[in-house]
Amino acid sequence: MPIAATISGKTFTPHLEVQGNCSLSGELKVSGAKNSALVLMAASLLTEDELILENVPNLTDIEGMREILSTLGVKIKHEKNRIQIQAIGLHHVALPYELVHVLRASFFCIGPLLARLGQAKIPLPGGCEIGARPVTEHIKGLKALGAFINFEHGVVTASVPGTRKRLRGAHVVLDCPSVGATETILMAAVLAEGRSSIENAAQEPEIQDLANLLNRMGAKVSGAGGPKITIEGVTKLRGCHYTVMPDRIEAGTFLIAAAITRSFLHISPIIPEHLSAVLQKLRDCGCNILINKDTIEINPGEIKGVDITTQPYPGFPTDLQAPFMALMATAKGTSVITEKIYENRMQHVAELQRMGASIRLQGNTAVVEGVARLSAAPVHGGDLRSAAAMILASLSANGISKVEGLNHLDRGYSSIEKKLNQAGANILRY
Numbered sequence: 001m002p003i004a005a006t007i008s009g010k011t012f013t014p015h016l017e018v019q020g021n022c023s024l025s026g027e028l029k030v031s032g033a034k035n036s037a038l039v040l041m042a043a044s045l046l047t048e049d050e051l052i053l054e055n056v057p058n059l060t061d062i063e064g065m066r067e068i069l070s071t072l073g074v075k076i077k078h079e080k081n082r083i084q085i086q087a088i089g090l091h092h093v094a095l096p097y098e099l100v101h102v103l104r105a106s107f108f109c110i111g112p113l114l115a116r117l118g119q120a121k122i123p124l125p126g127g128c129e130i131g132a133r134p135v136t137e138h139i140k141g142l143k144a145l146g147a148f149i150n151f152e153h154g155v156v157t158a159s160v161p162g163t164r165k166r167l168r169g170a171h172v173v174l175d176c177p178s179v180g181a182t183e184t185i186l187m188a189a190v191l192a193e194g195r196s197s198i199e200n201a202a203q204e205p206e207i208q209d210l211a212n213l214l215n216r217m218g219a220k221v222s223g224a225g226g227p228k229i230t231i232e233g234v235t236k237l238r239g240c241h242y243t244v245m246p247d248r249i250e251a252g253t254f255l256i257a258a259a260i261t262r263s264f265l266h267i268s269p270i271i272p273e274h275l276s277a278v279l280q281k282l283r284d285c286g287c288n289i290l291i292n293k294d295t296i297e298i299n300p301g302e303i304k305g306v307d308i309t310t311q312p313y314p315g316f317p318t319d320l321q322a323p324f325m326a327l328m329a330t331a332k333g334t335s336v337i338t339e340k341i342y343e344n345r346m347q348h349v350a351e352l353q354r355m356g357a358s359i360r361l362q363g364n365t366a367v368v369e370g371v372a373r374l375s376a377a378p379v380h381g382g383d384l385r386s387a388a389a390m391i392l393a394s395l396s397a398n399g400i401s402k403v404e405g406l407n408h409l410d411r412g413y414s415s416i417e418k419k420l421n422q423a424g425a426n427i428l429r430y
Helices: 032-048 059-072 104-117 135-142 179-189 206-215 248-260 270-283 318-328 348-355 385-396 406-412 416-422
Strands: 006-007 010-014 015-018 027-029 051-054 074-081 081-086 119-123 150-153 155-159 171-173 195-199 220-222 227-231 240-243 265-266 287-290 294-298 334-338 358-362 366-369 378-380 402-403 427-429
Touching: 006 155, 015 385, 027 416, 032 051, 032 059, 032 081, 032 104, 032 179, 032 206, 032 248, 051 171, 059 074, 059 081, 059 104, 059 119, 059 240, 074 248, 104 119, 104 135, 104 155, 104 179, 135 150, 135 171, 135 179, 135 294, 171 334, 179 195, 179 206, 206 240, 248 265, 248 270, 248 318, 248 385, 248 416, 270 287, 270 294, 318 334, 318 348, 318 366, 318 385, 334 416, 348 358, 348 385, 378 385, 385 406, 416 427
Parallel strands: 027 265, 051 240, 171 195, 378 402
Antiparallel strands: 006 010, 015 402, 015 427, 051 081, 074 081, 119 155, 150 155, 195 227, 220 227, 265 294, 287 294, 334 366, 358 366
16 A cells, blocks of 8 residues: 655645656666675574674665664664674564564564574564465474474464574475575574475576675585585674675666666666566567676667566576566567566556556466557555556656656665666656
8 A cells, every 4th residue: 555644634645747758878887786695695694703793775675674683682774875783782682573564574583593593483474465385384384394483364384493502404396486585594594403405496597696695604505506405504603794696686677667768778787697588579579688797788679579487497587577577568560478477467467558548367377469659647655566567668658647656666776767867867756
């Protein structure tokens, strides 16, 4: 639901006003990866030493994780894009519902708390309402590592039996390659006794970023980025200084912004291999792309319809399905977009239709007939990525669009309107 305020007796909903028929130019800078930074912050619970993270994006989700860690007794200092974290005096193992229910990433704390203290109590998390994202795989992995788990009244209580309060190594086979479950089990296993392995592990770059941090802290993790991860448990981890990788989803959003406005742009910094599936689809639909180390130059030609199906990494990311659909709404010809990850991630279809898009929705498959031009309209982003899609659609539309859903948008994009304005957009925040 949108967050509204009452001003002079009238209800006011924060929104953006986006001028359409936009042409962009210059360079768009990519922030640190939100989904990586959140789990790296949770990993700070694994050591008493100070952990310094650089390139942390300024987002409401990051602020939410800061509050959660502070509640646990963690010392945190946040300046610009640097966070210094020291979990030296943990005095709580229970997280408050009012903080957890709005931030799904808060559940990542269960693994480090179990590994470090032998107990944890965490309400089931929230986040965007894009479909079922159960924690079954997390729980199964923690049980395999020796934890006792009890679930009652929406709260997960976990403990490690015995006087040593130490998890034991185990072989875990995931039913599906869940990113969150892979991260939870990985963090729990680094301090477990003996060897652990995770089969059918998620292969996303965020998993690799976490493993790189843990190894810098003294863990012994190998195979991250592949389907099997092996962990040799250690007794203690140390602090370190680490830079969060660039956000591949923000980078992809900016690439699609260039394509939908038919603009030549430089996007940096990026890690090209993290965007392979996205770059291929952009090439297929008519974009010329040049990669130079950590910079991508994109020069769109005539955009034609191409089909996409979302898949776990290295496939096309579900987080860019909505922005890509906005692009396909302006393409020549027909495209078929199939969502395979989340069952409720087509909320943006009705909003794009409001702007004149020709889309037929059949379950989790959308058939998009490109139109010559979208029309400005008042629209609402019902989740993080659909909010971004509404901005992209508005940039290309005739007229001025009003985009609501900033409470979702600000969870995952750091000052997106400021960045776009520096590249020639005309977006005002109210």
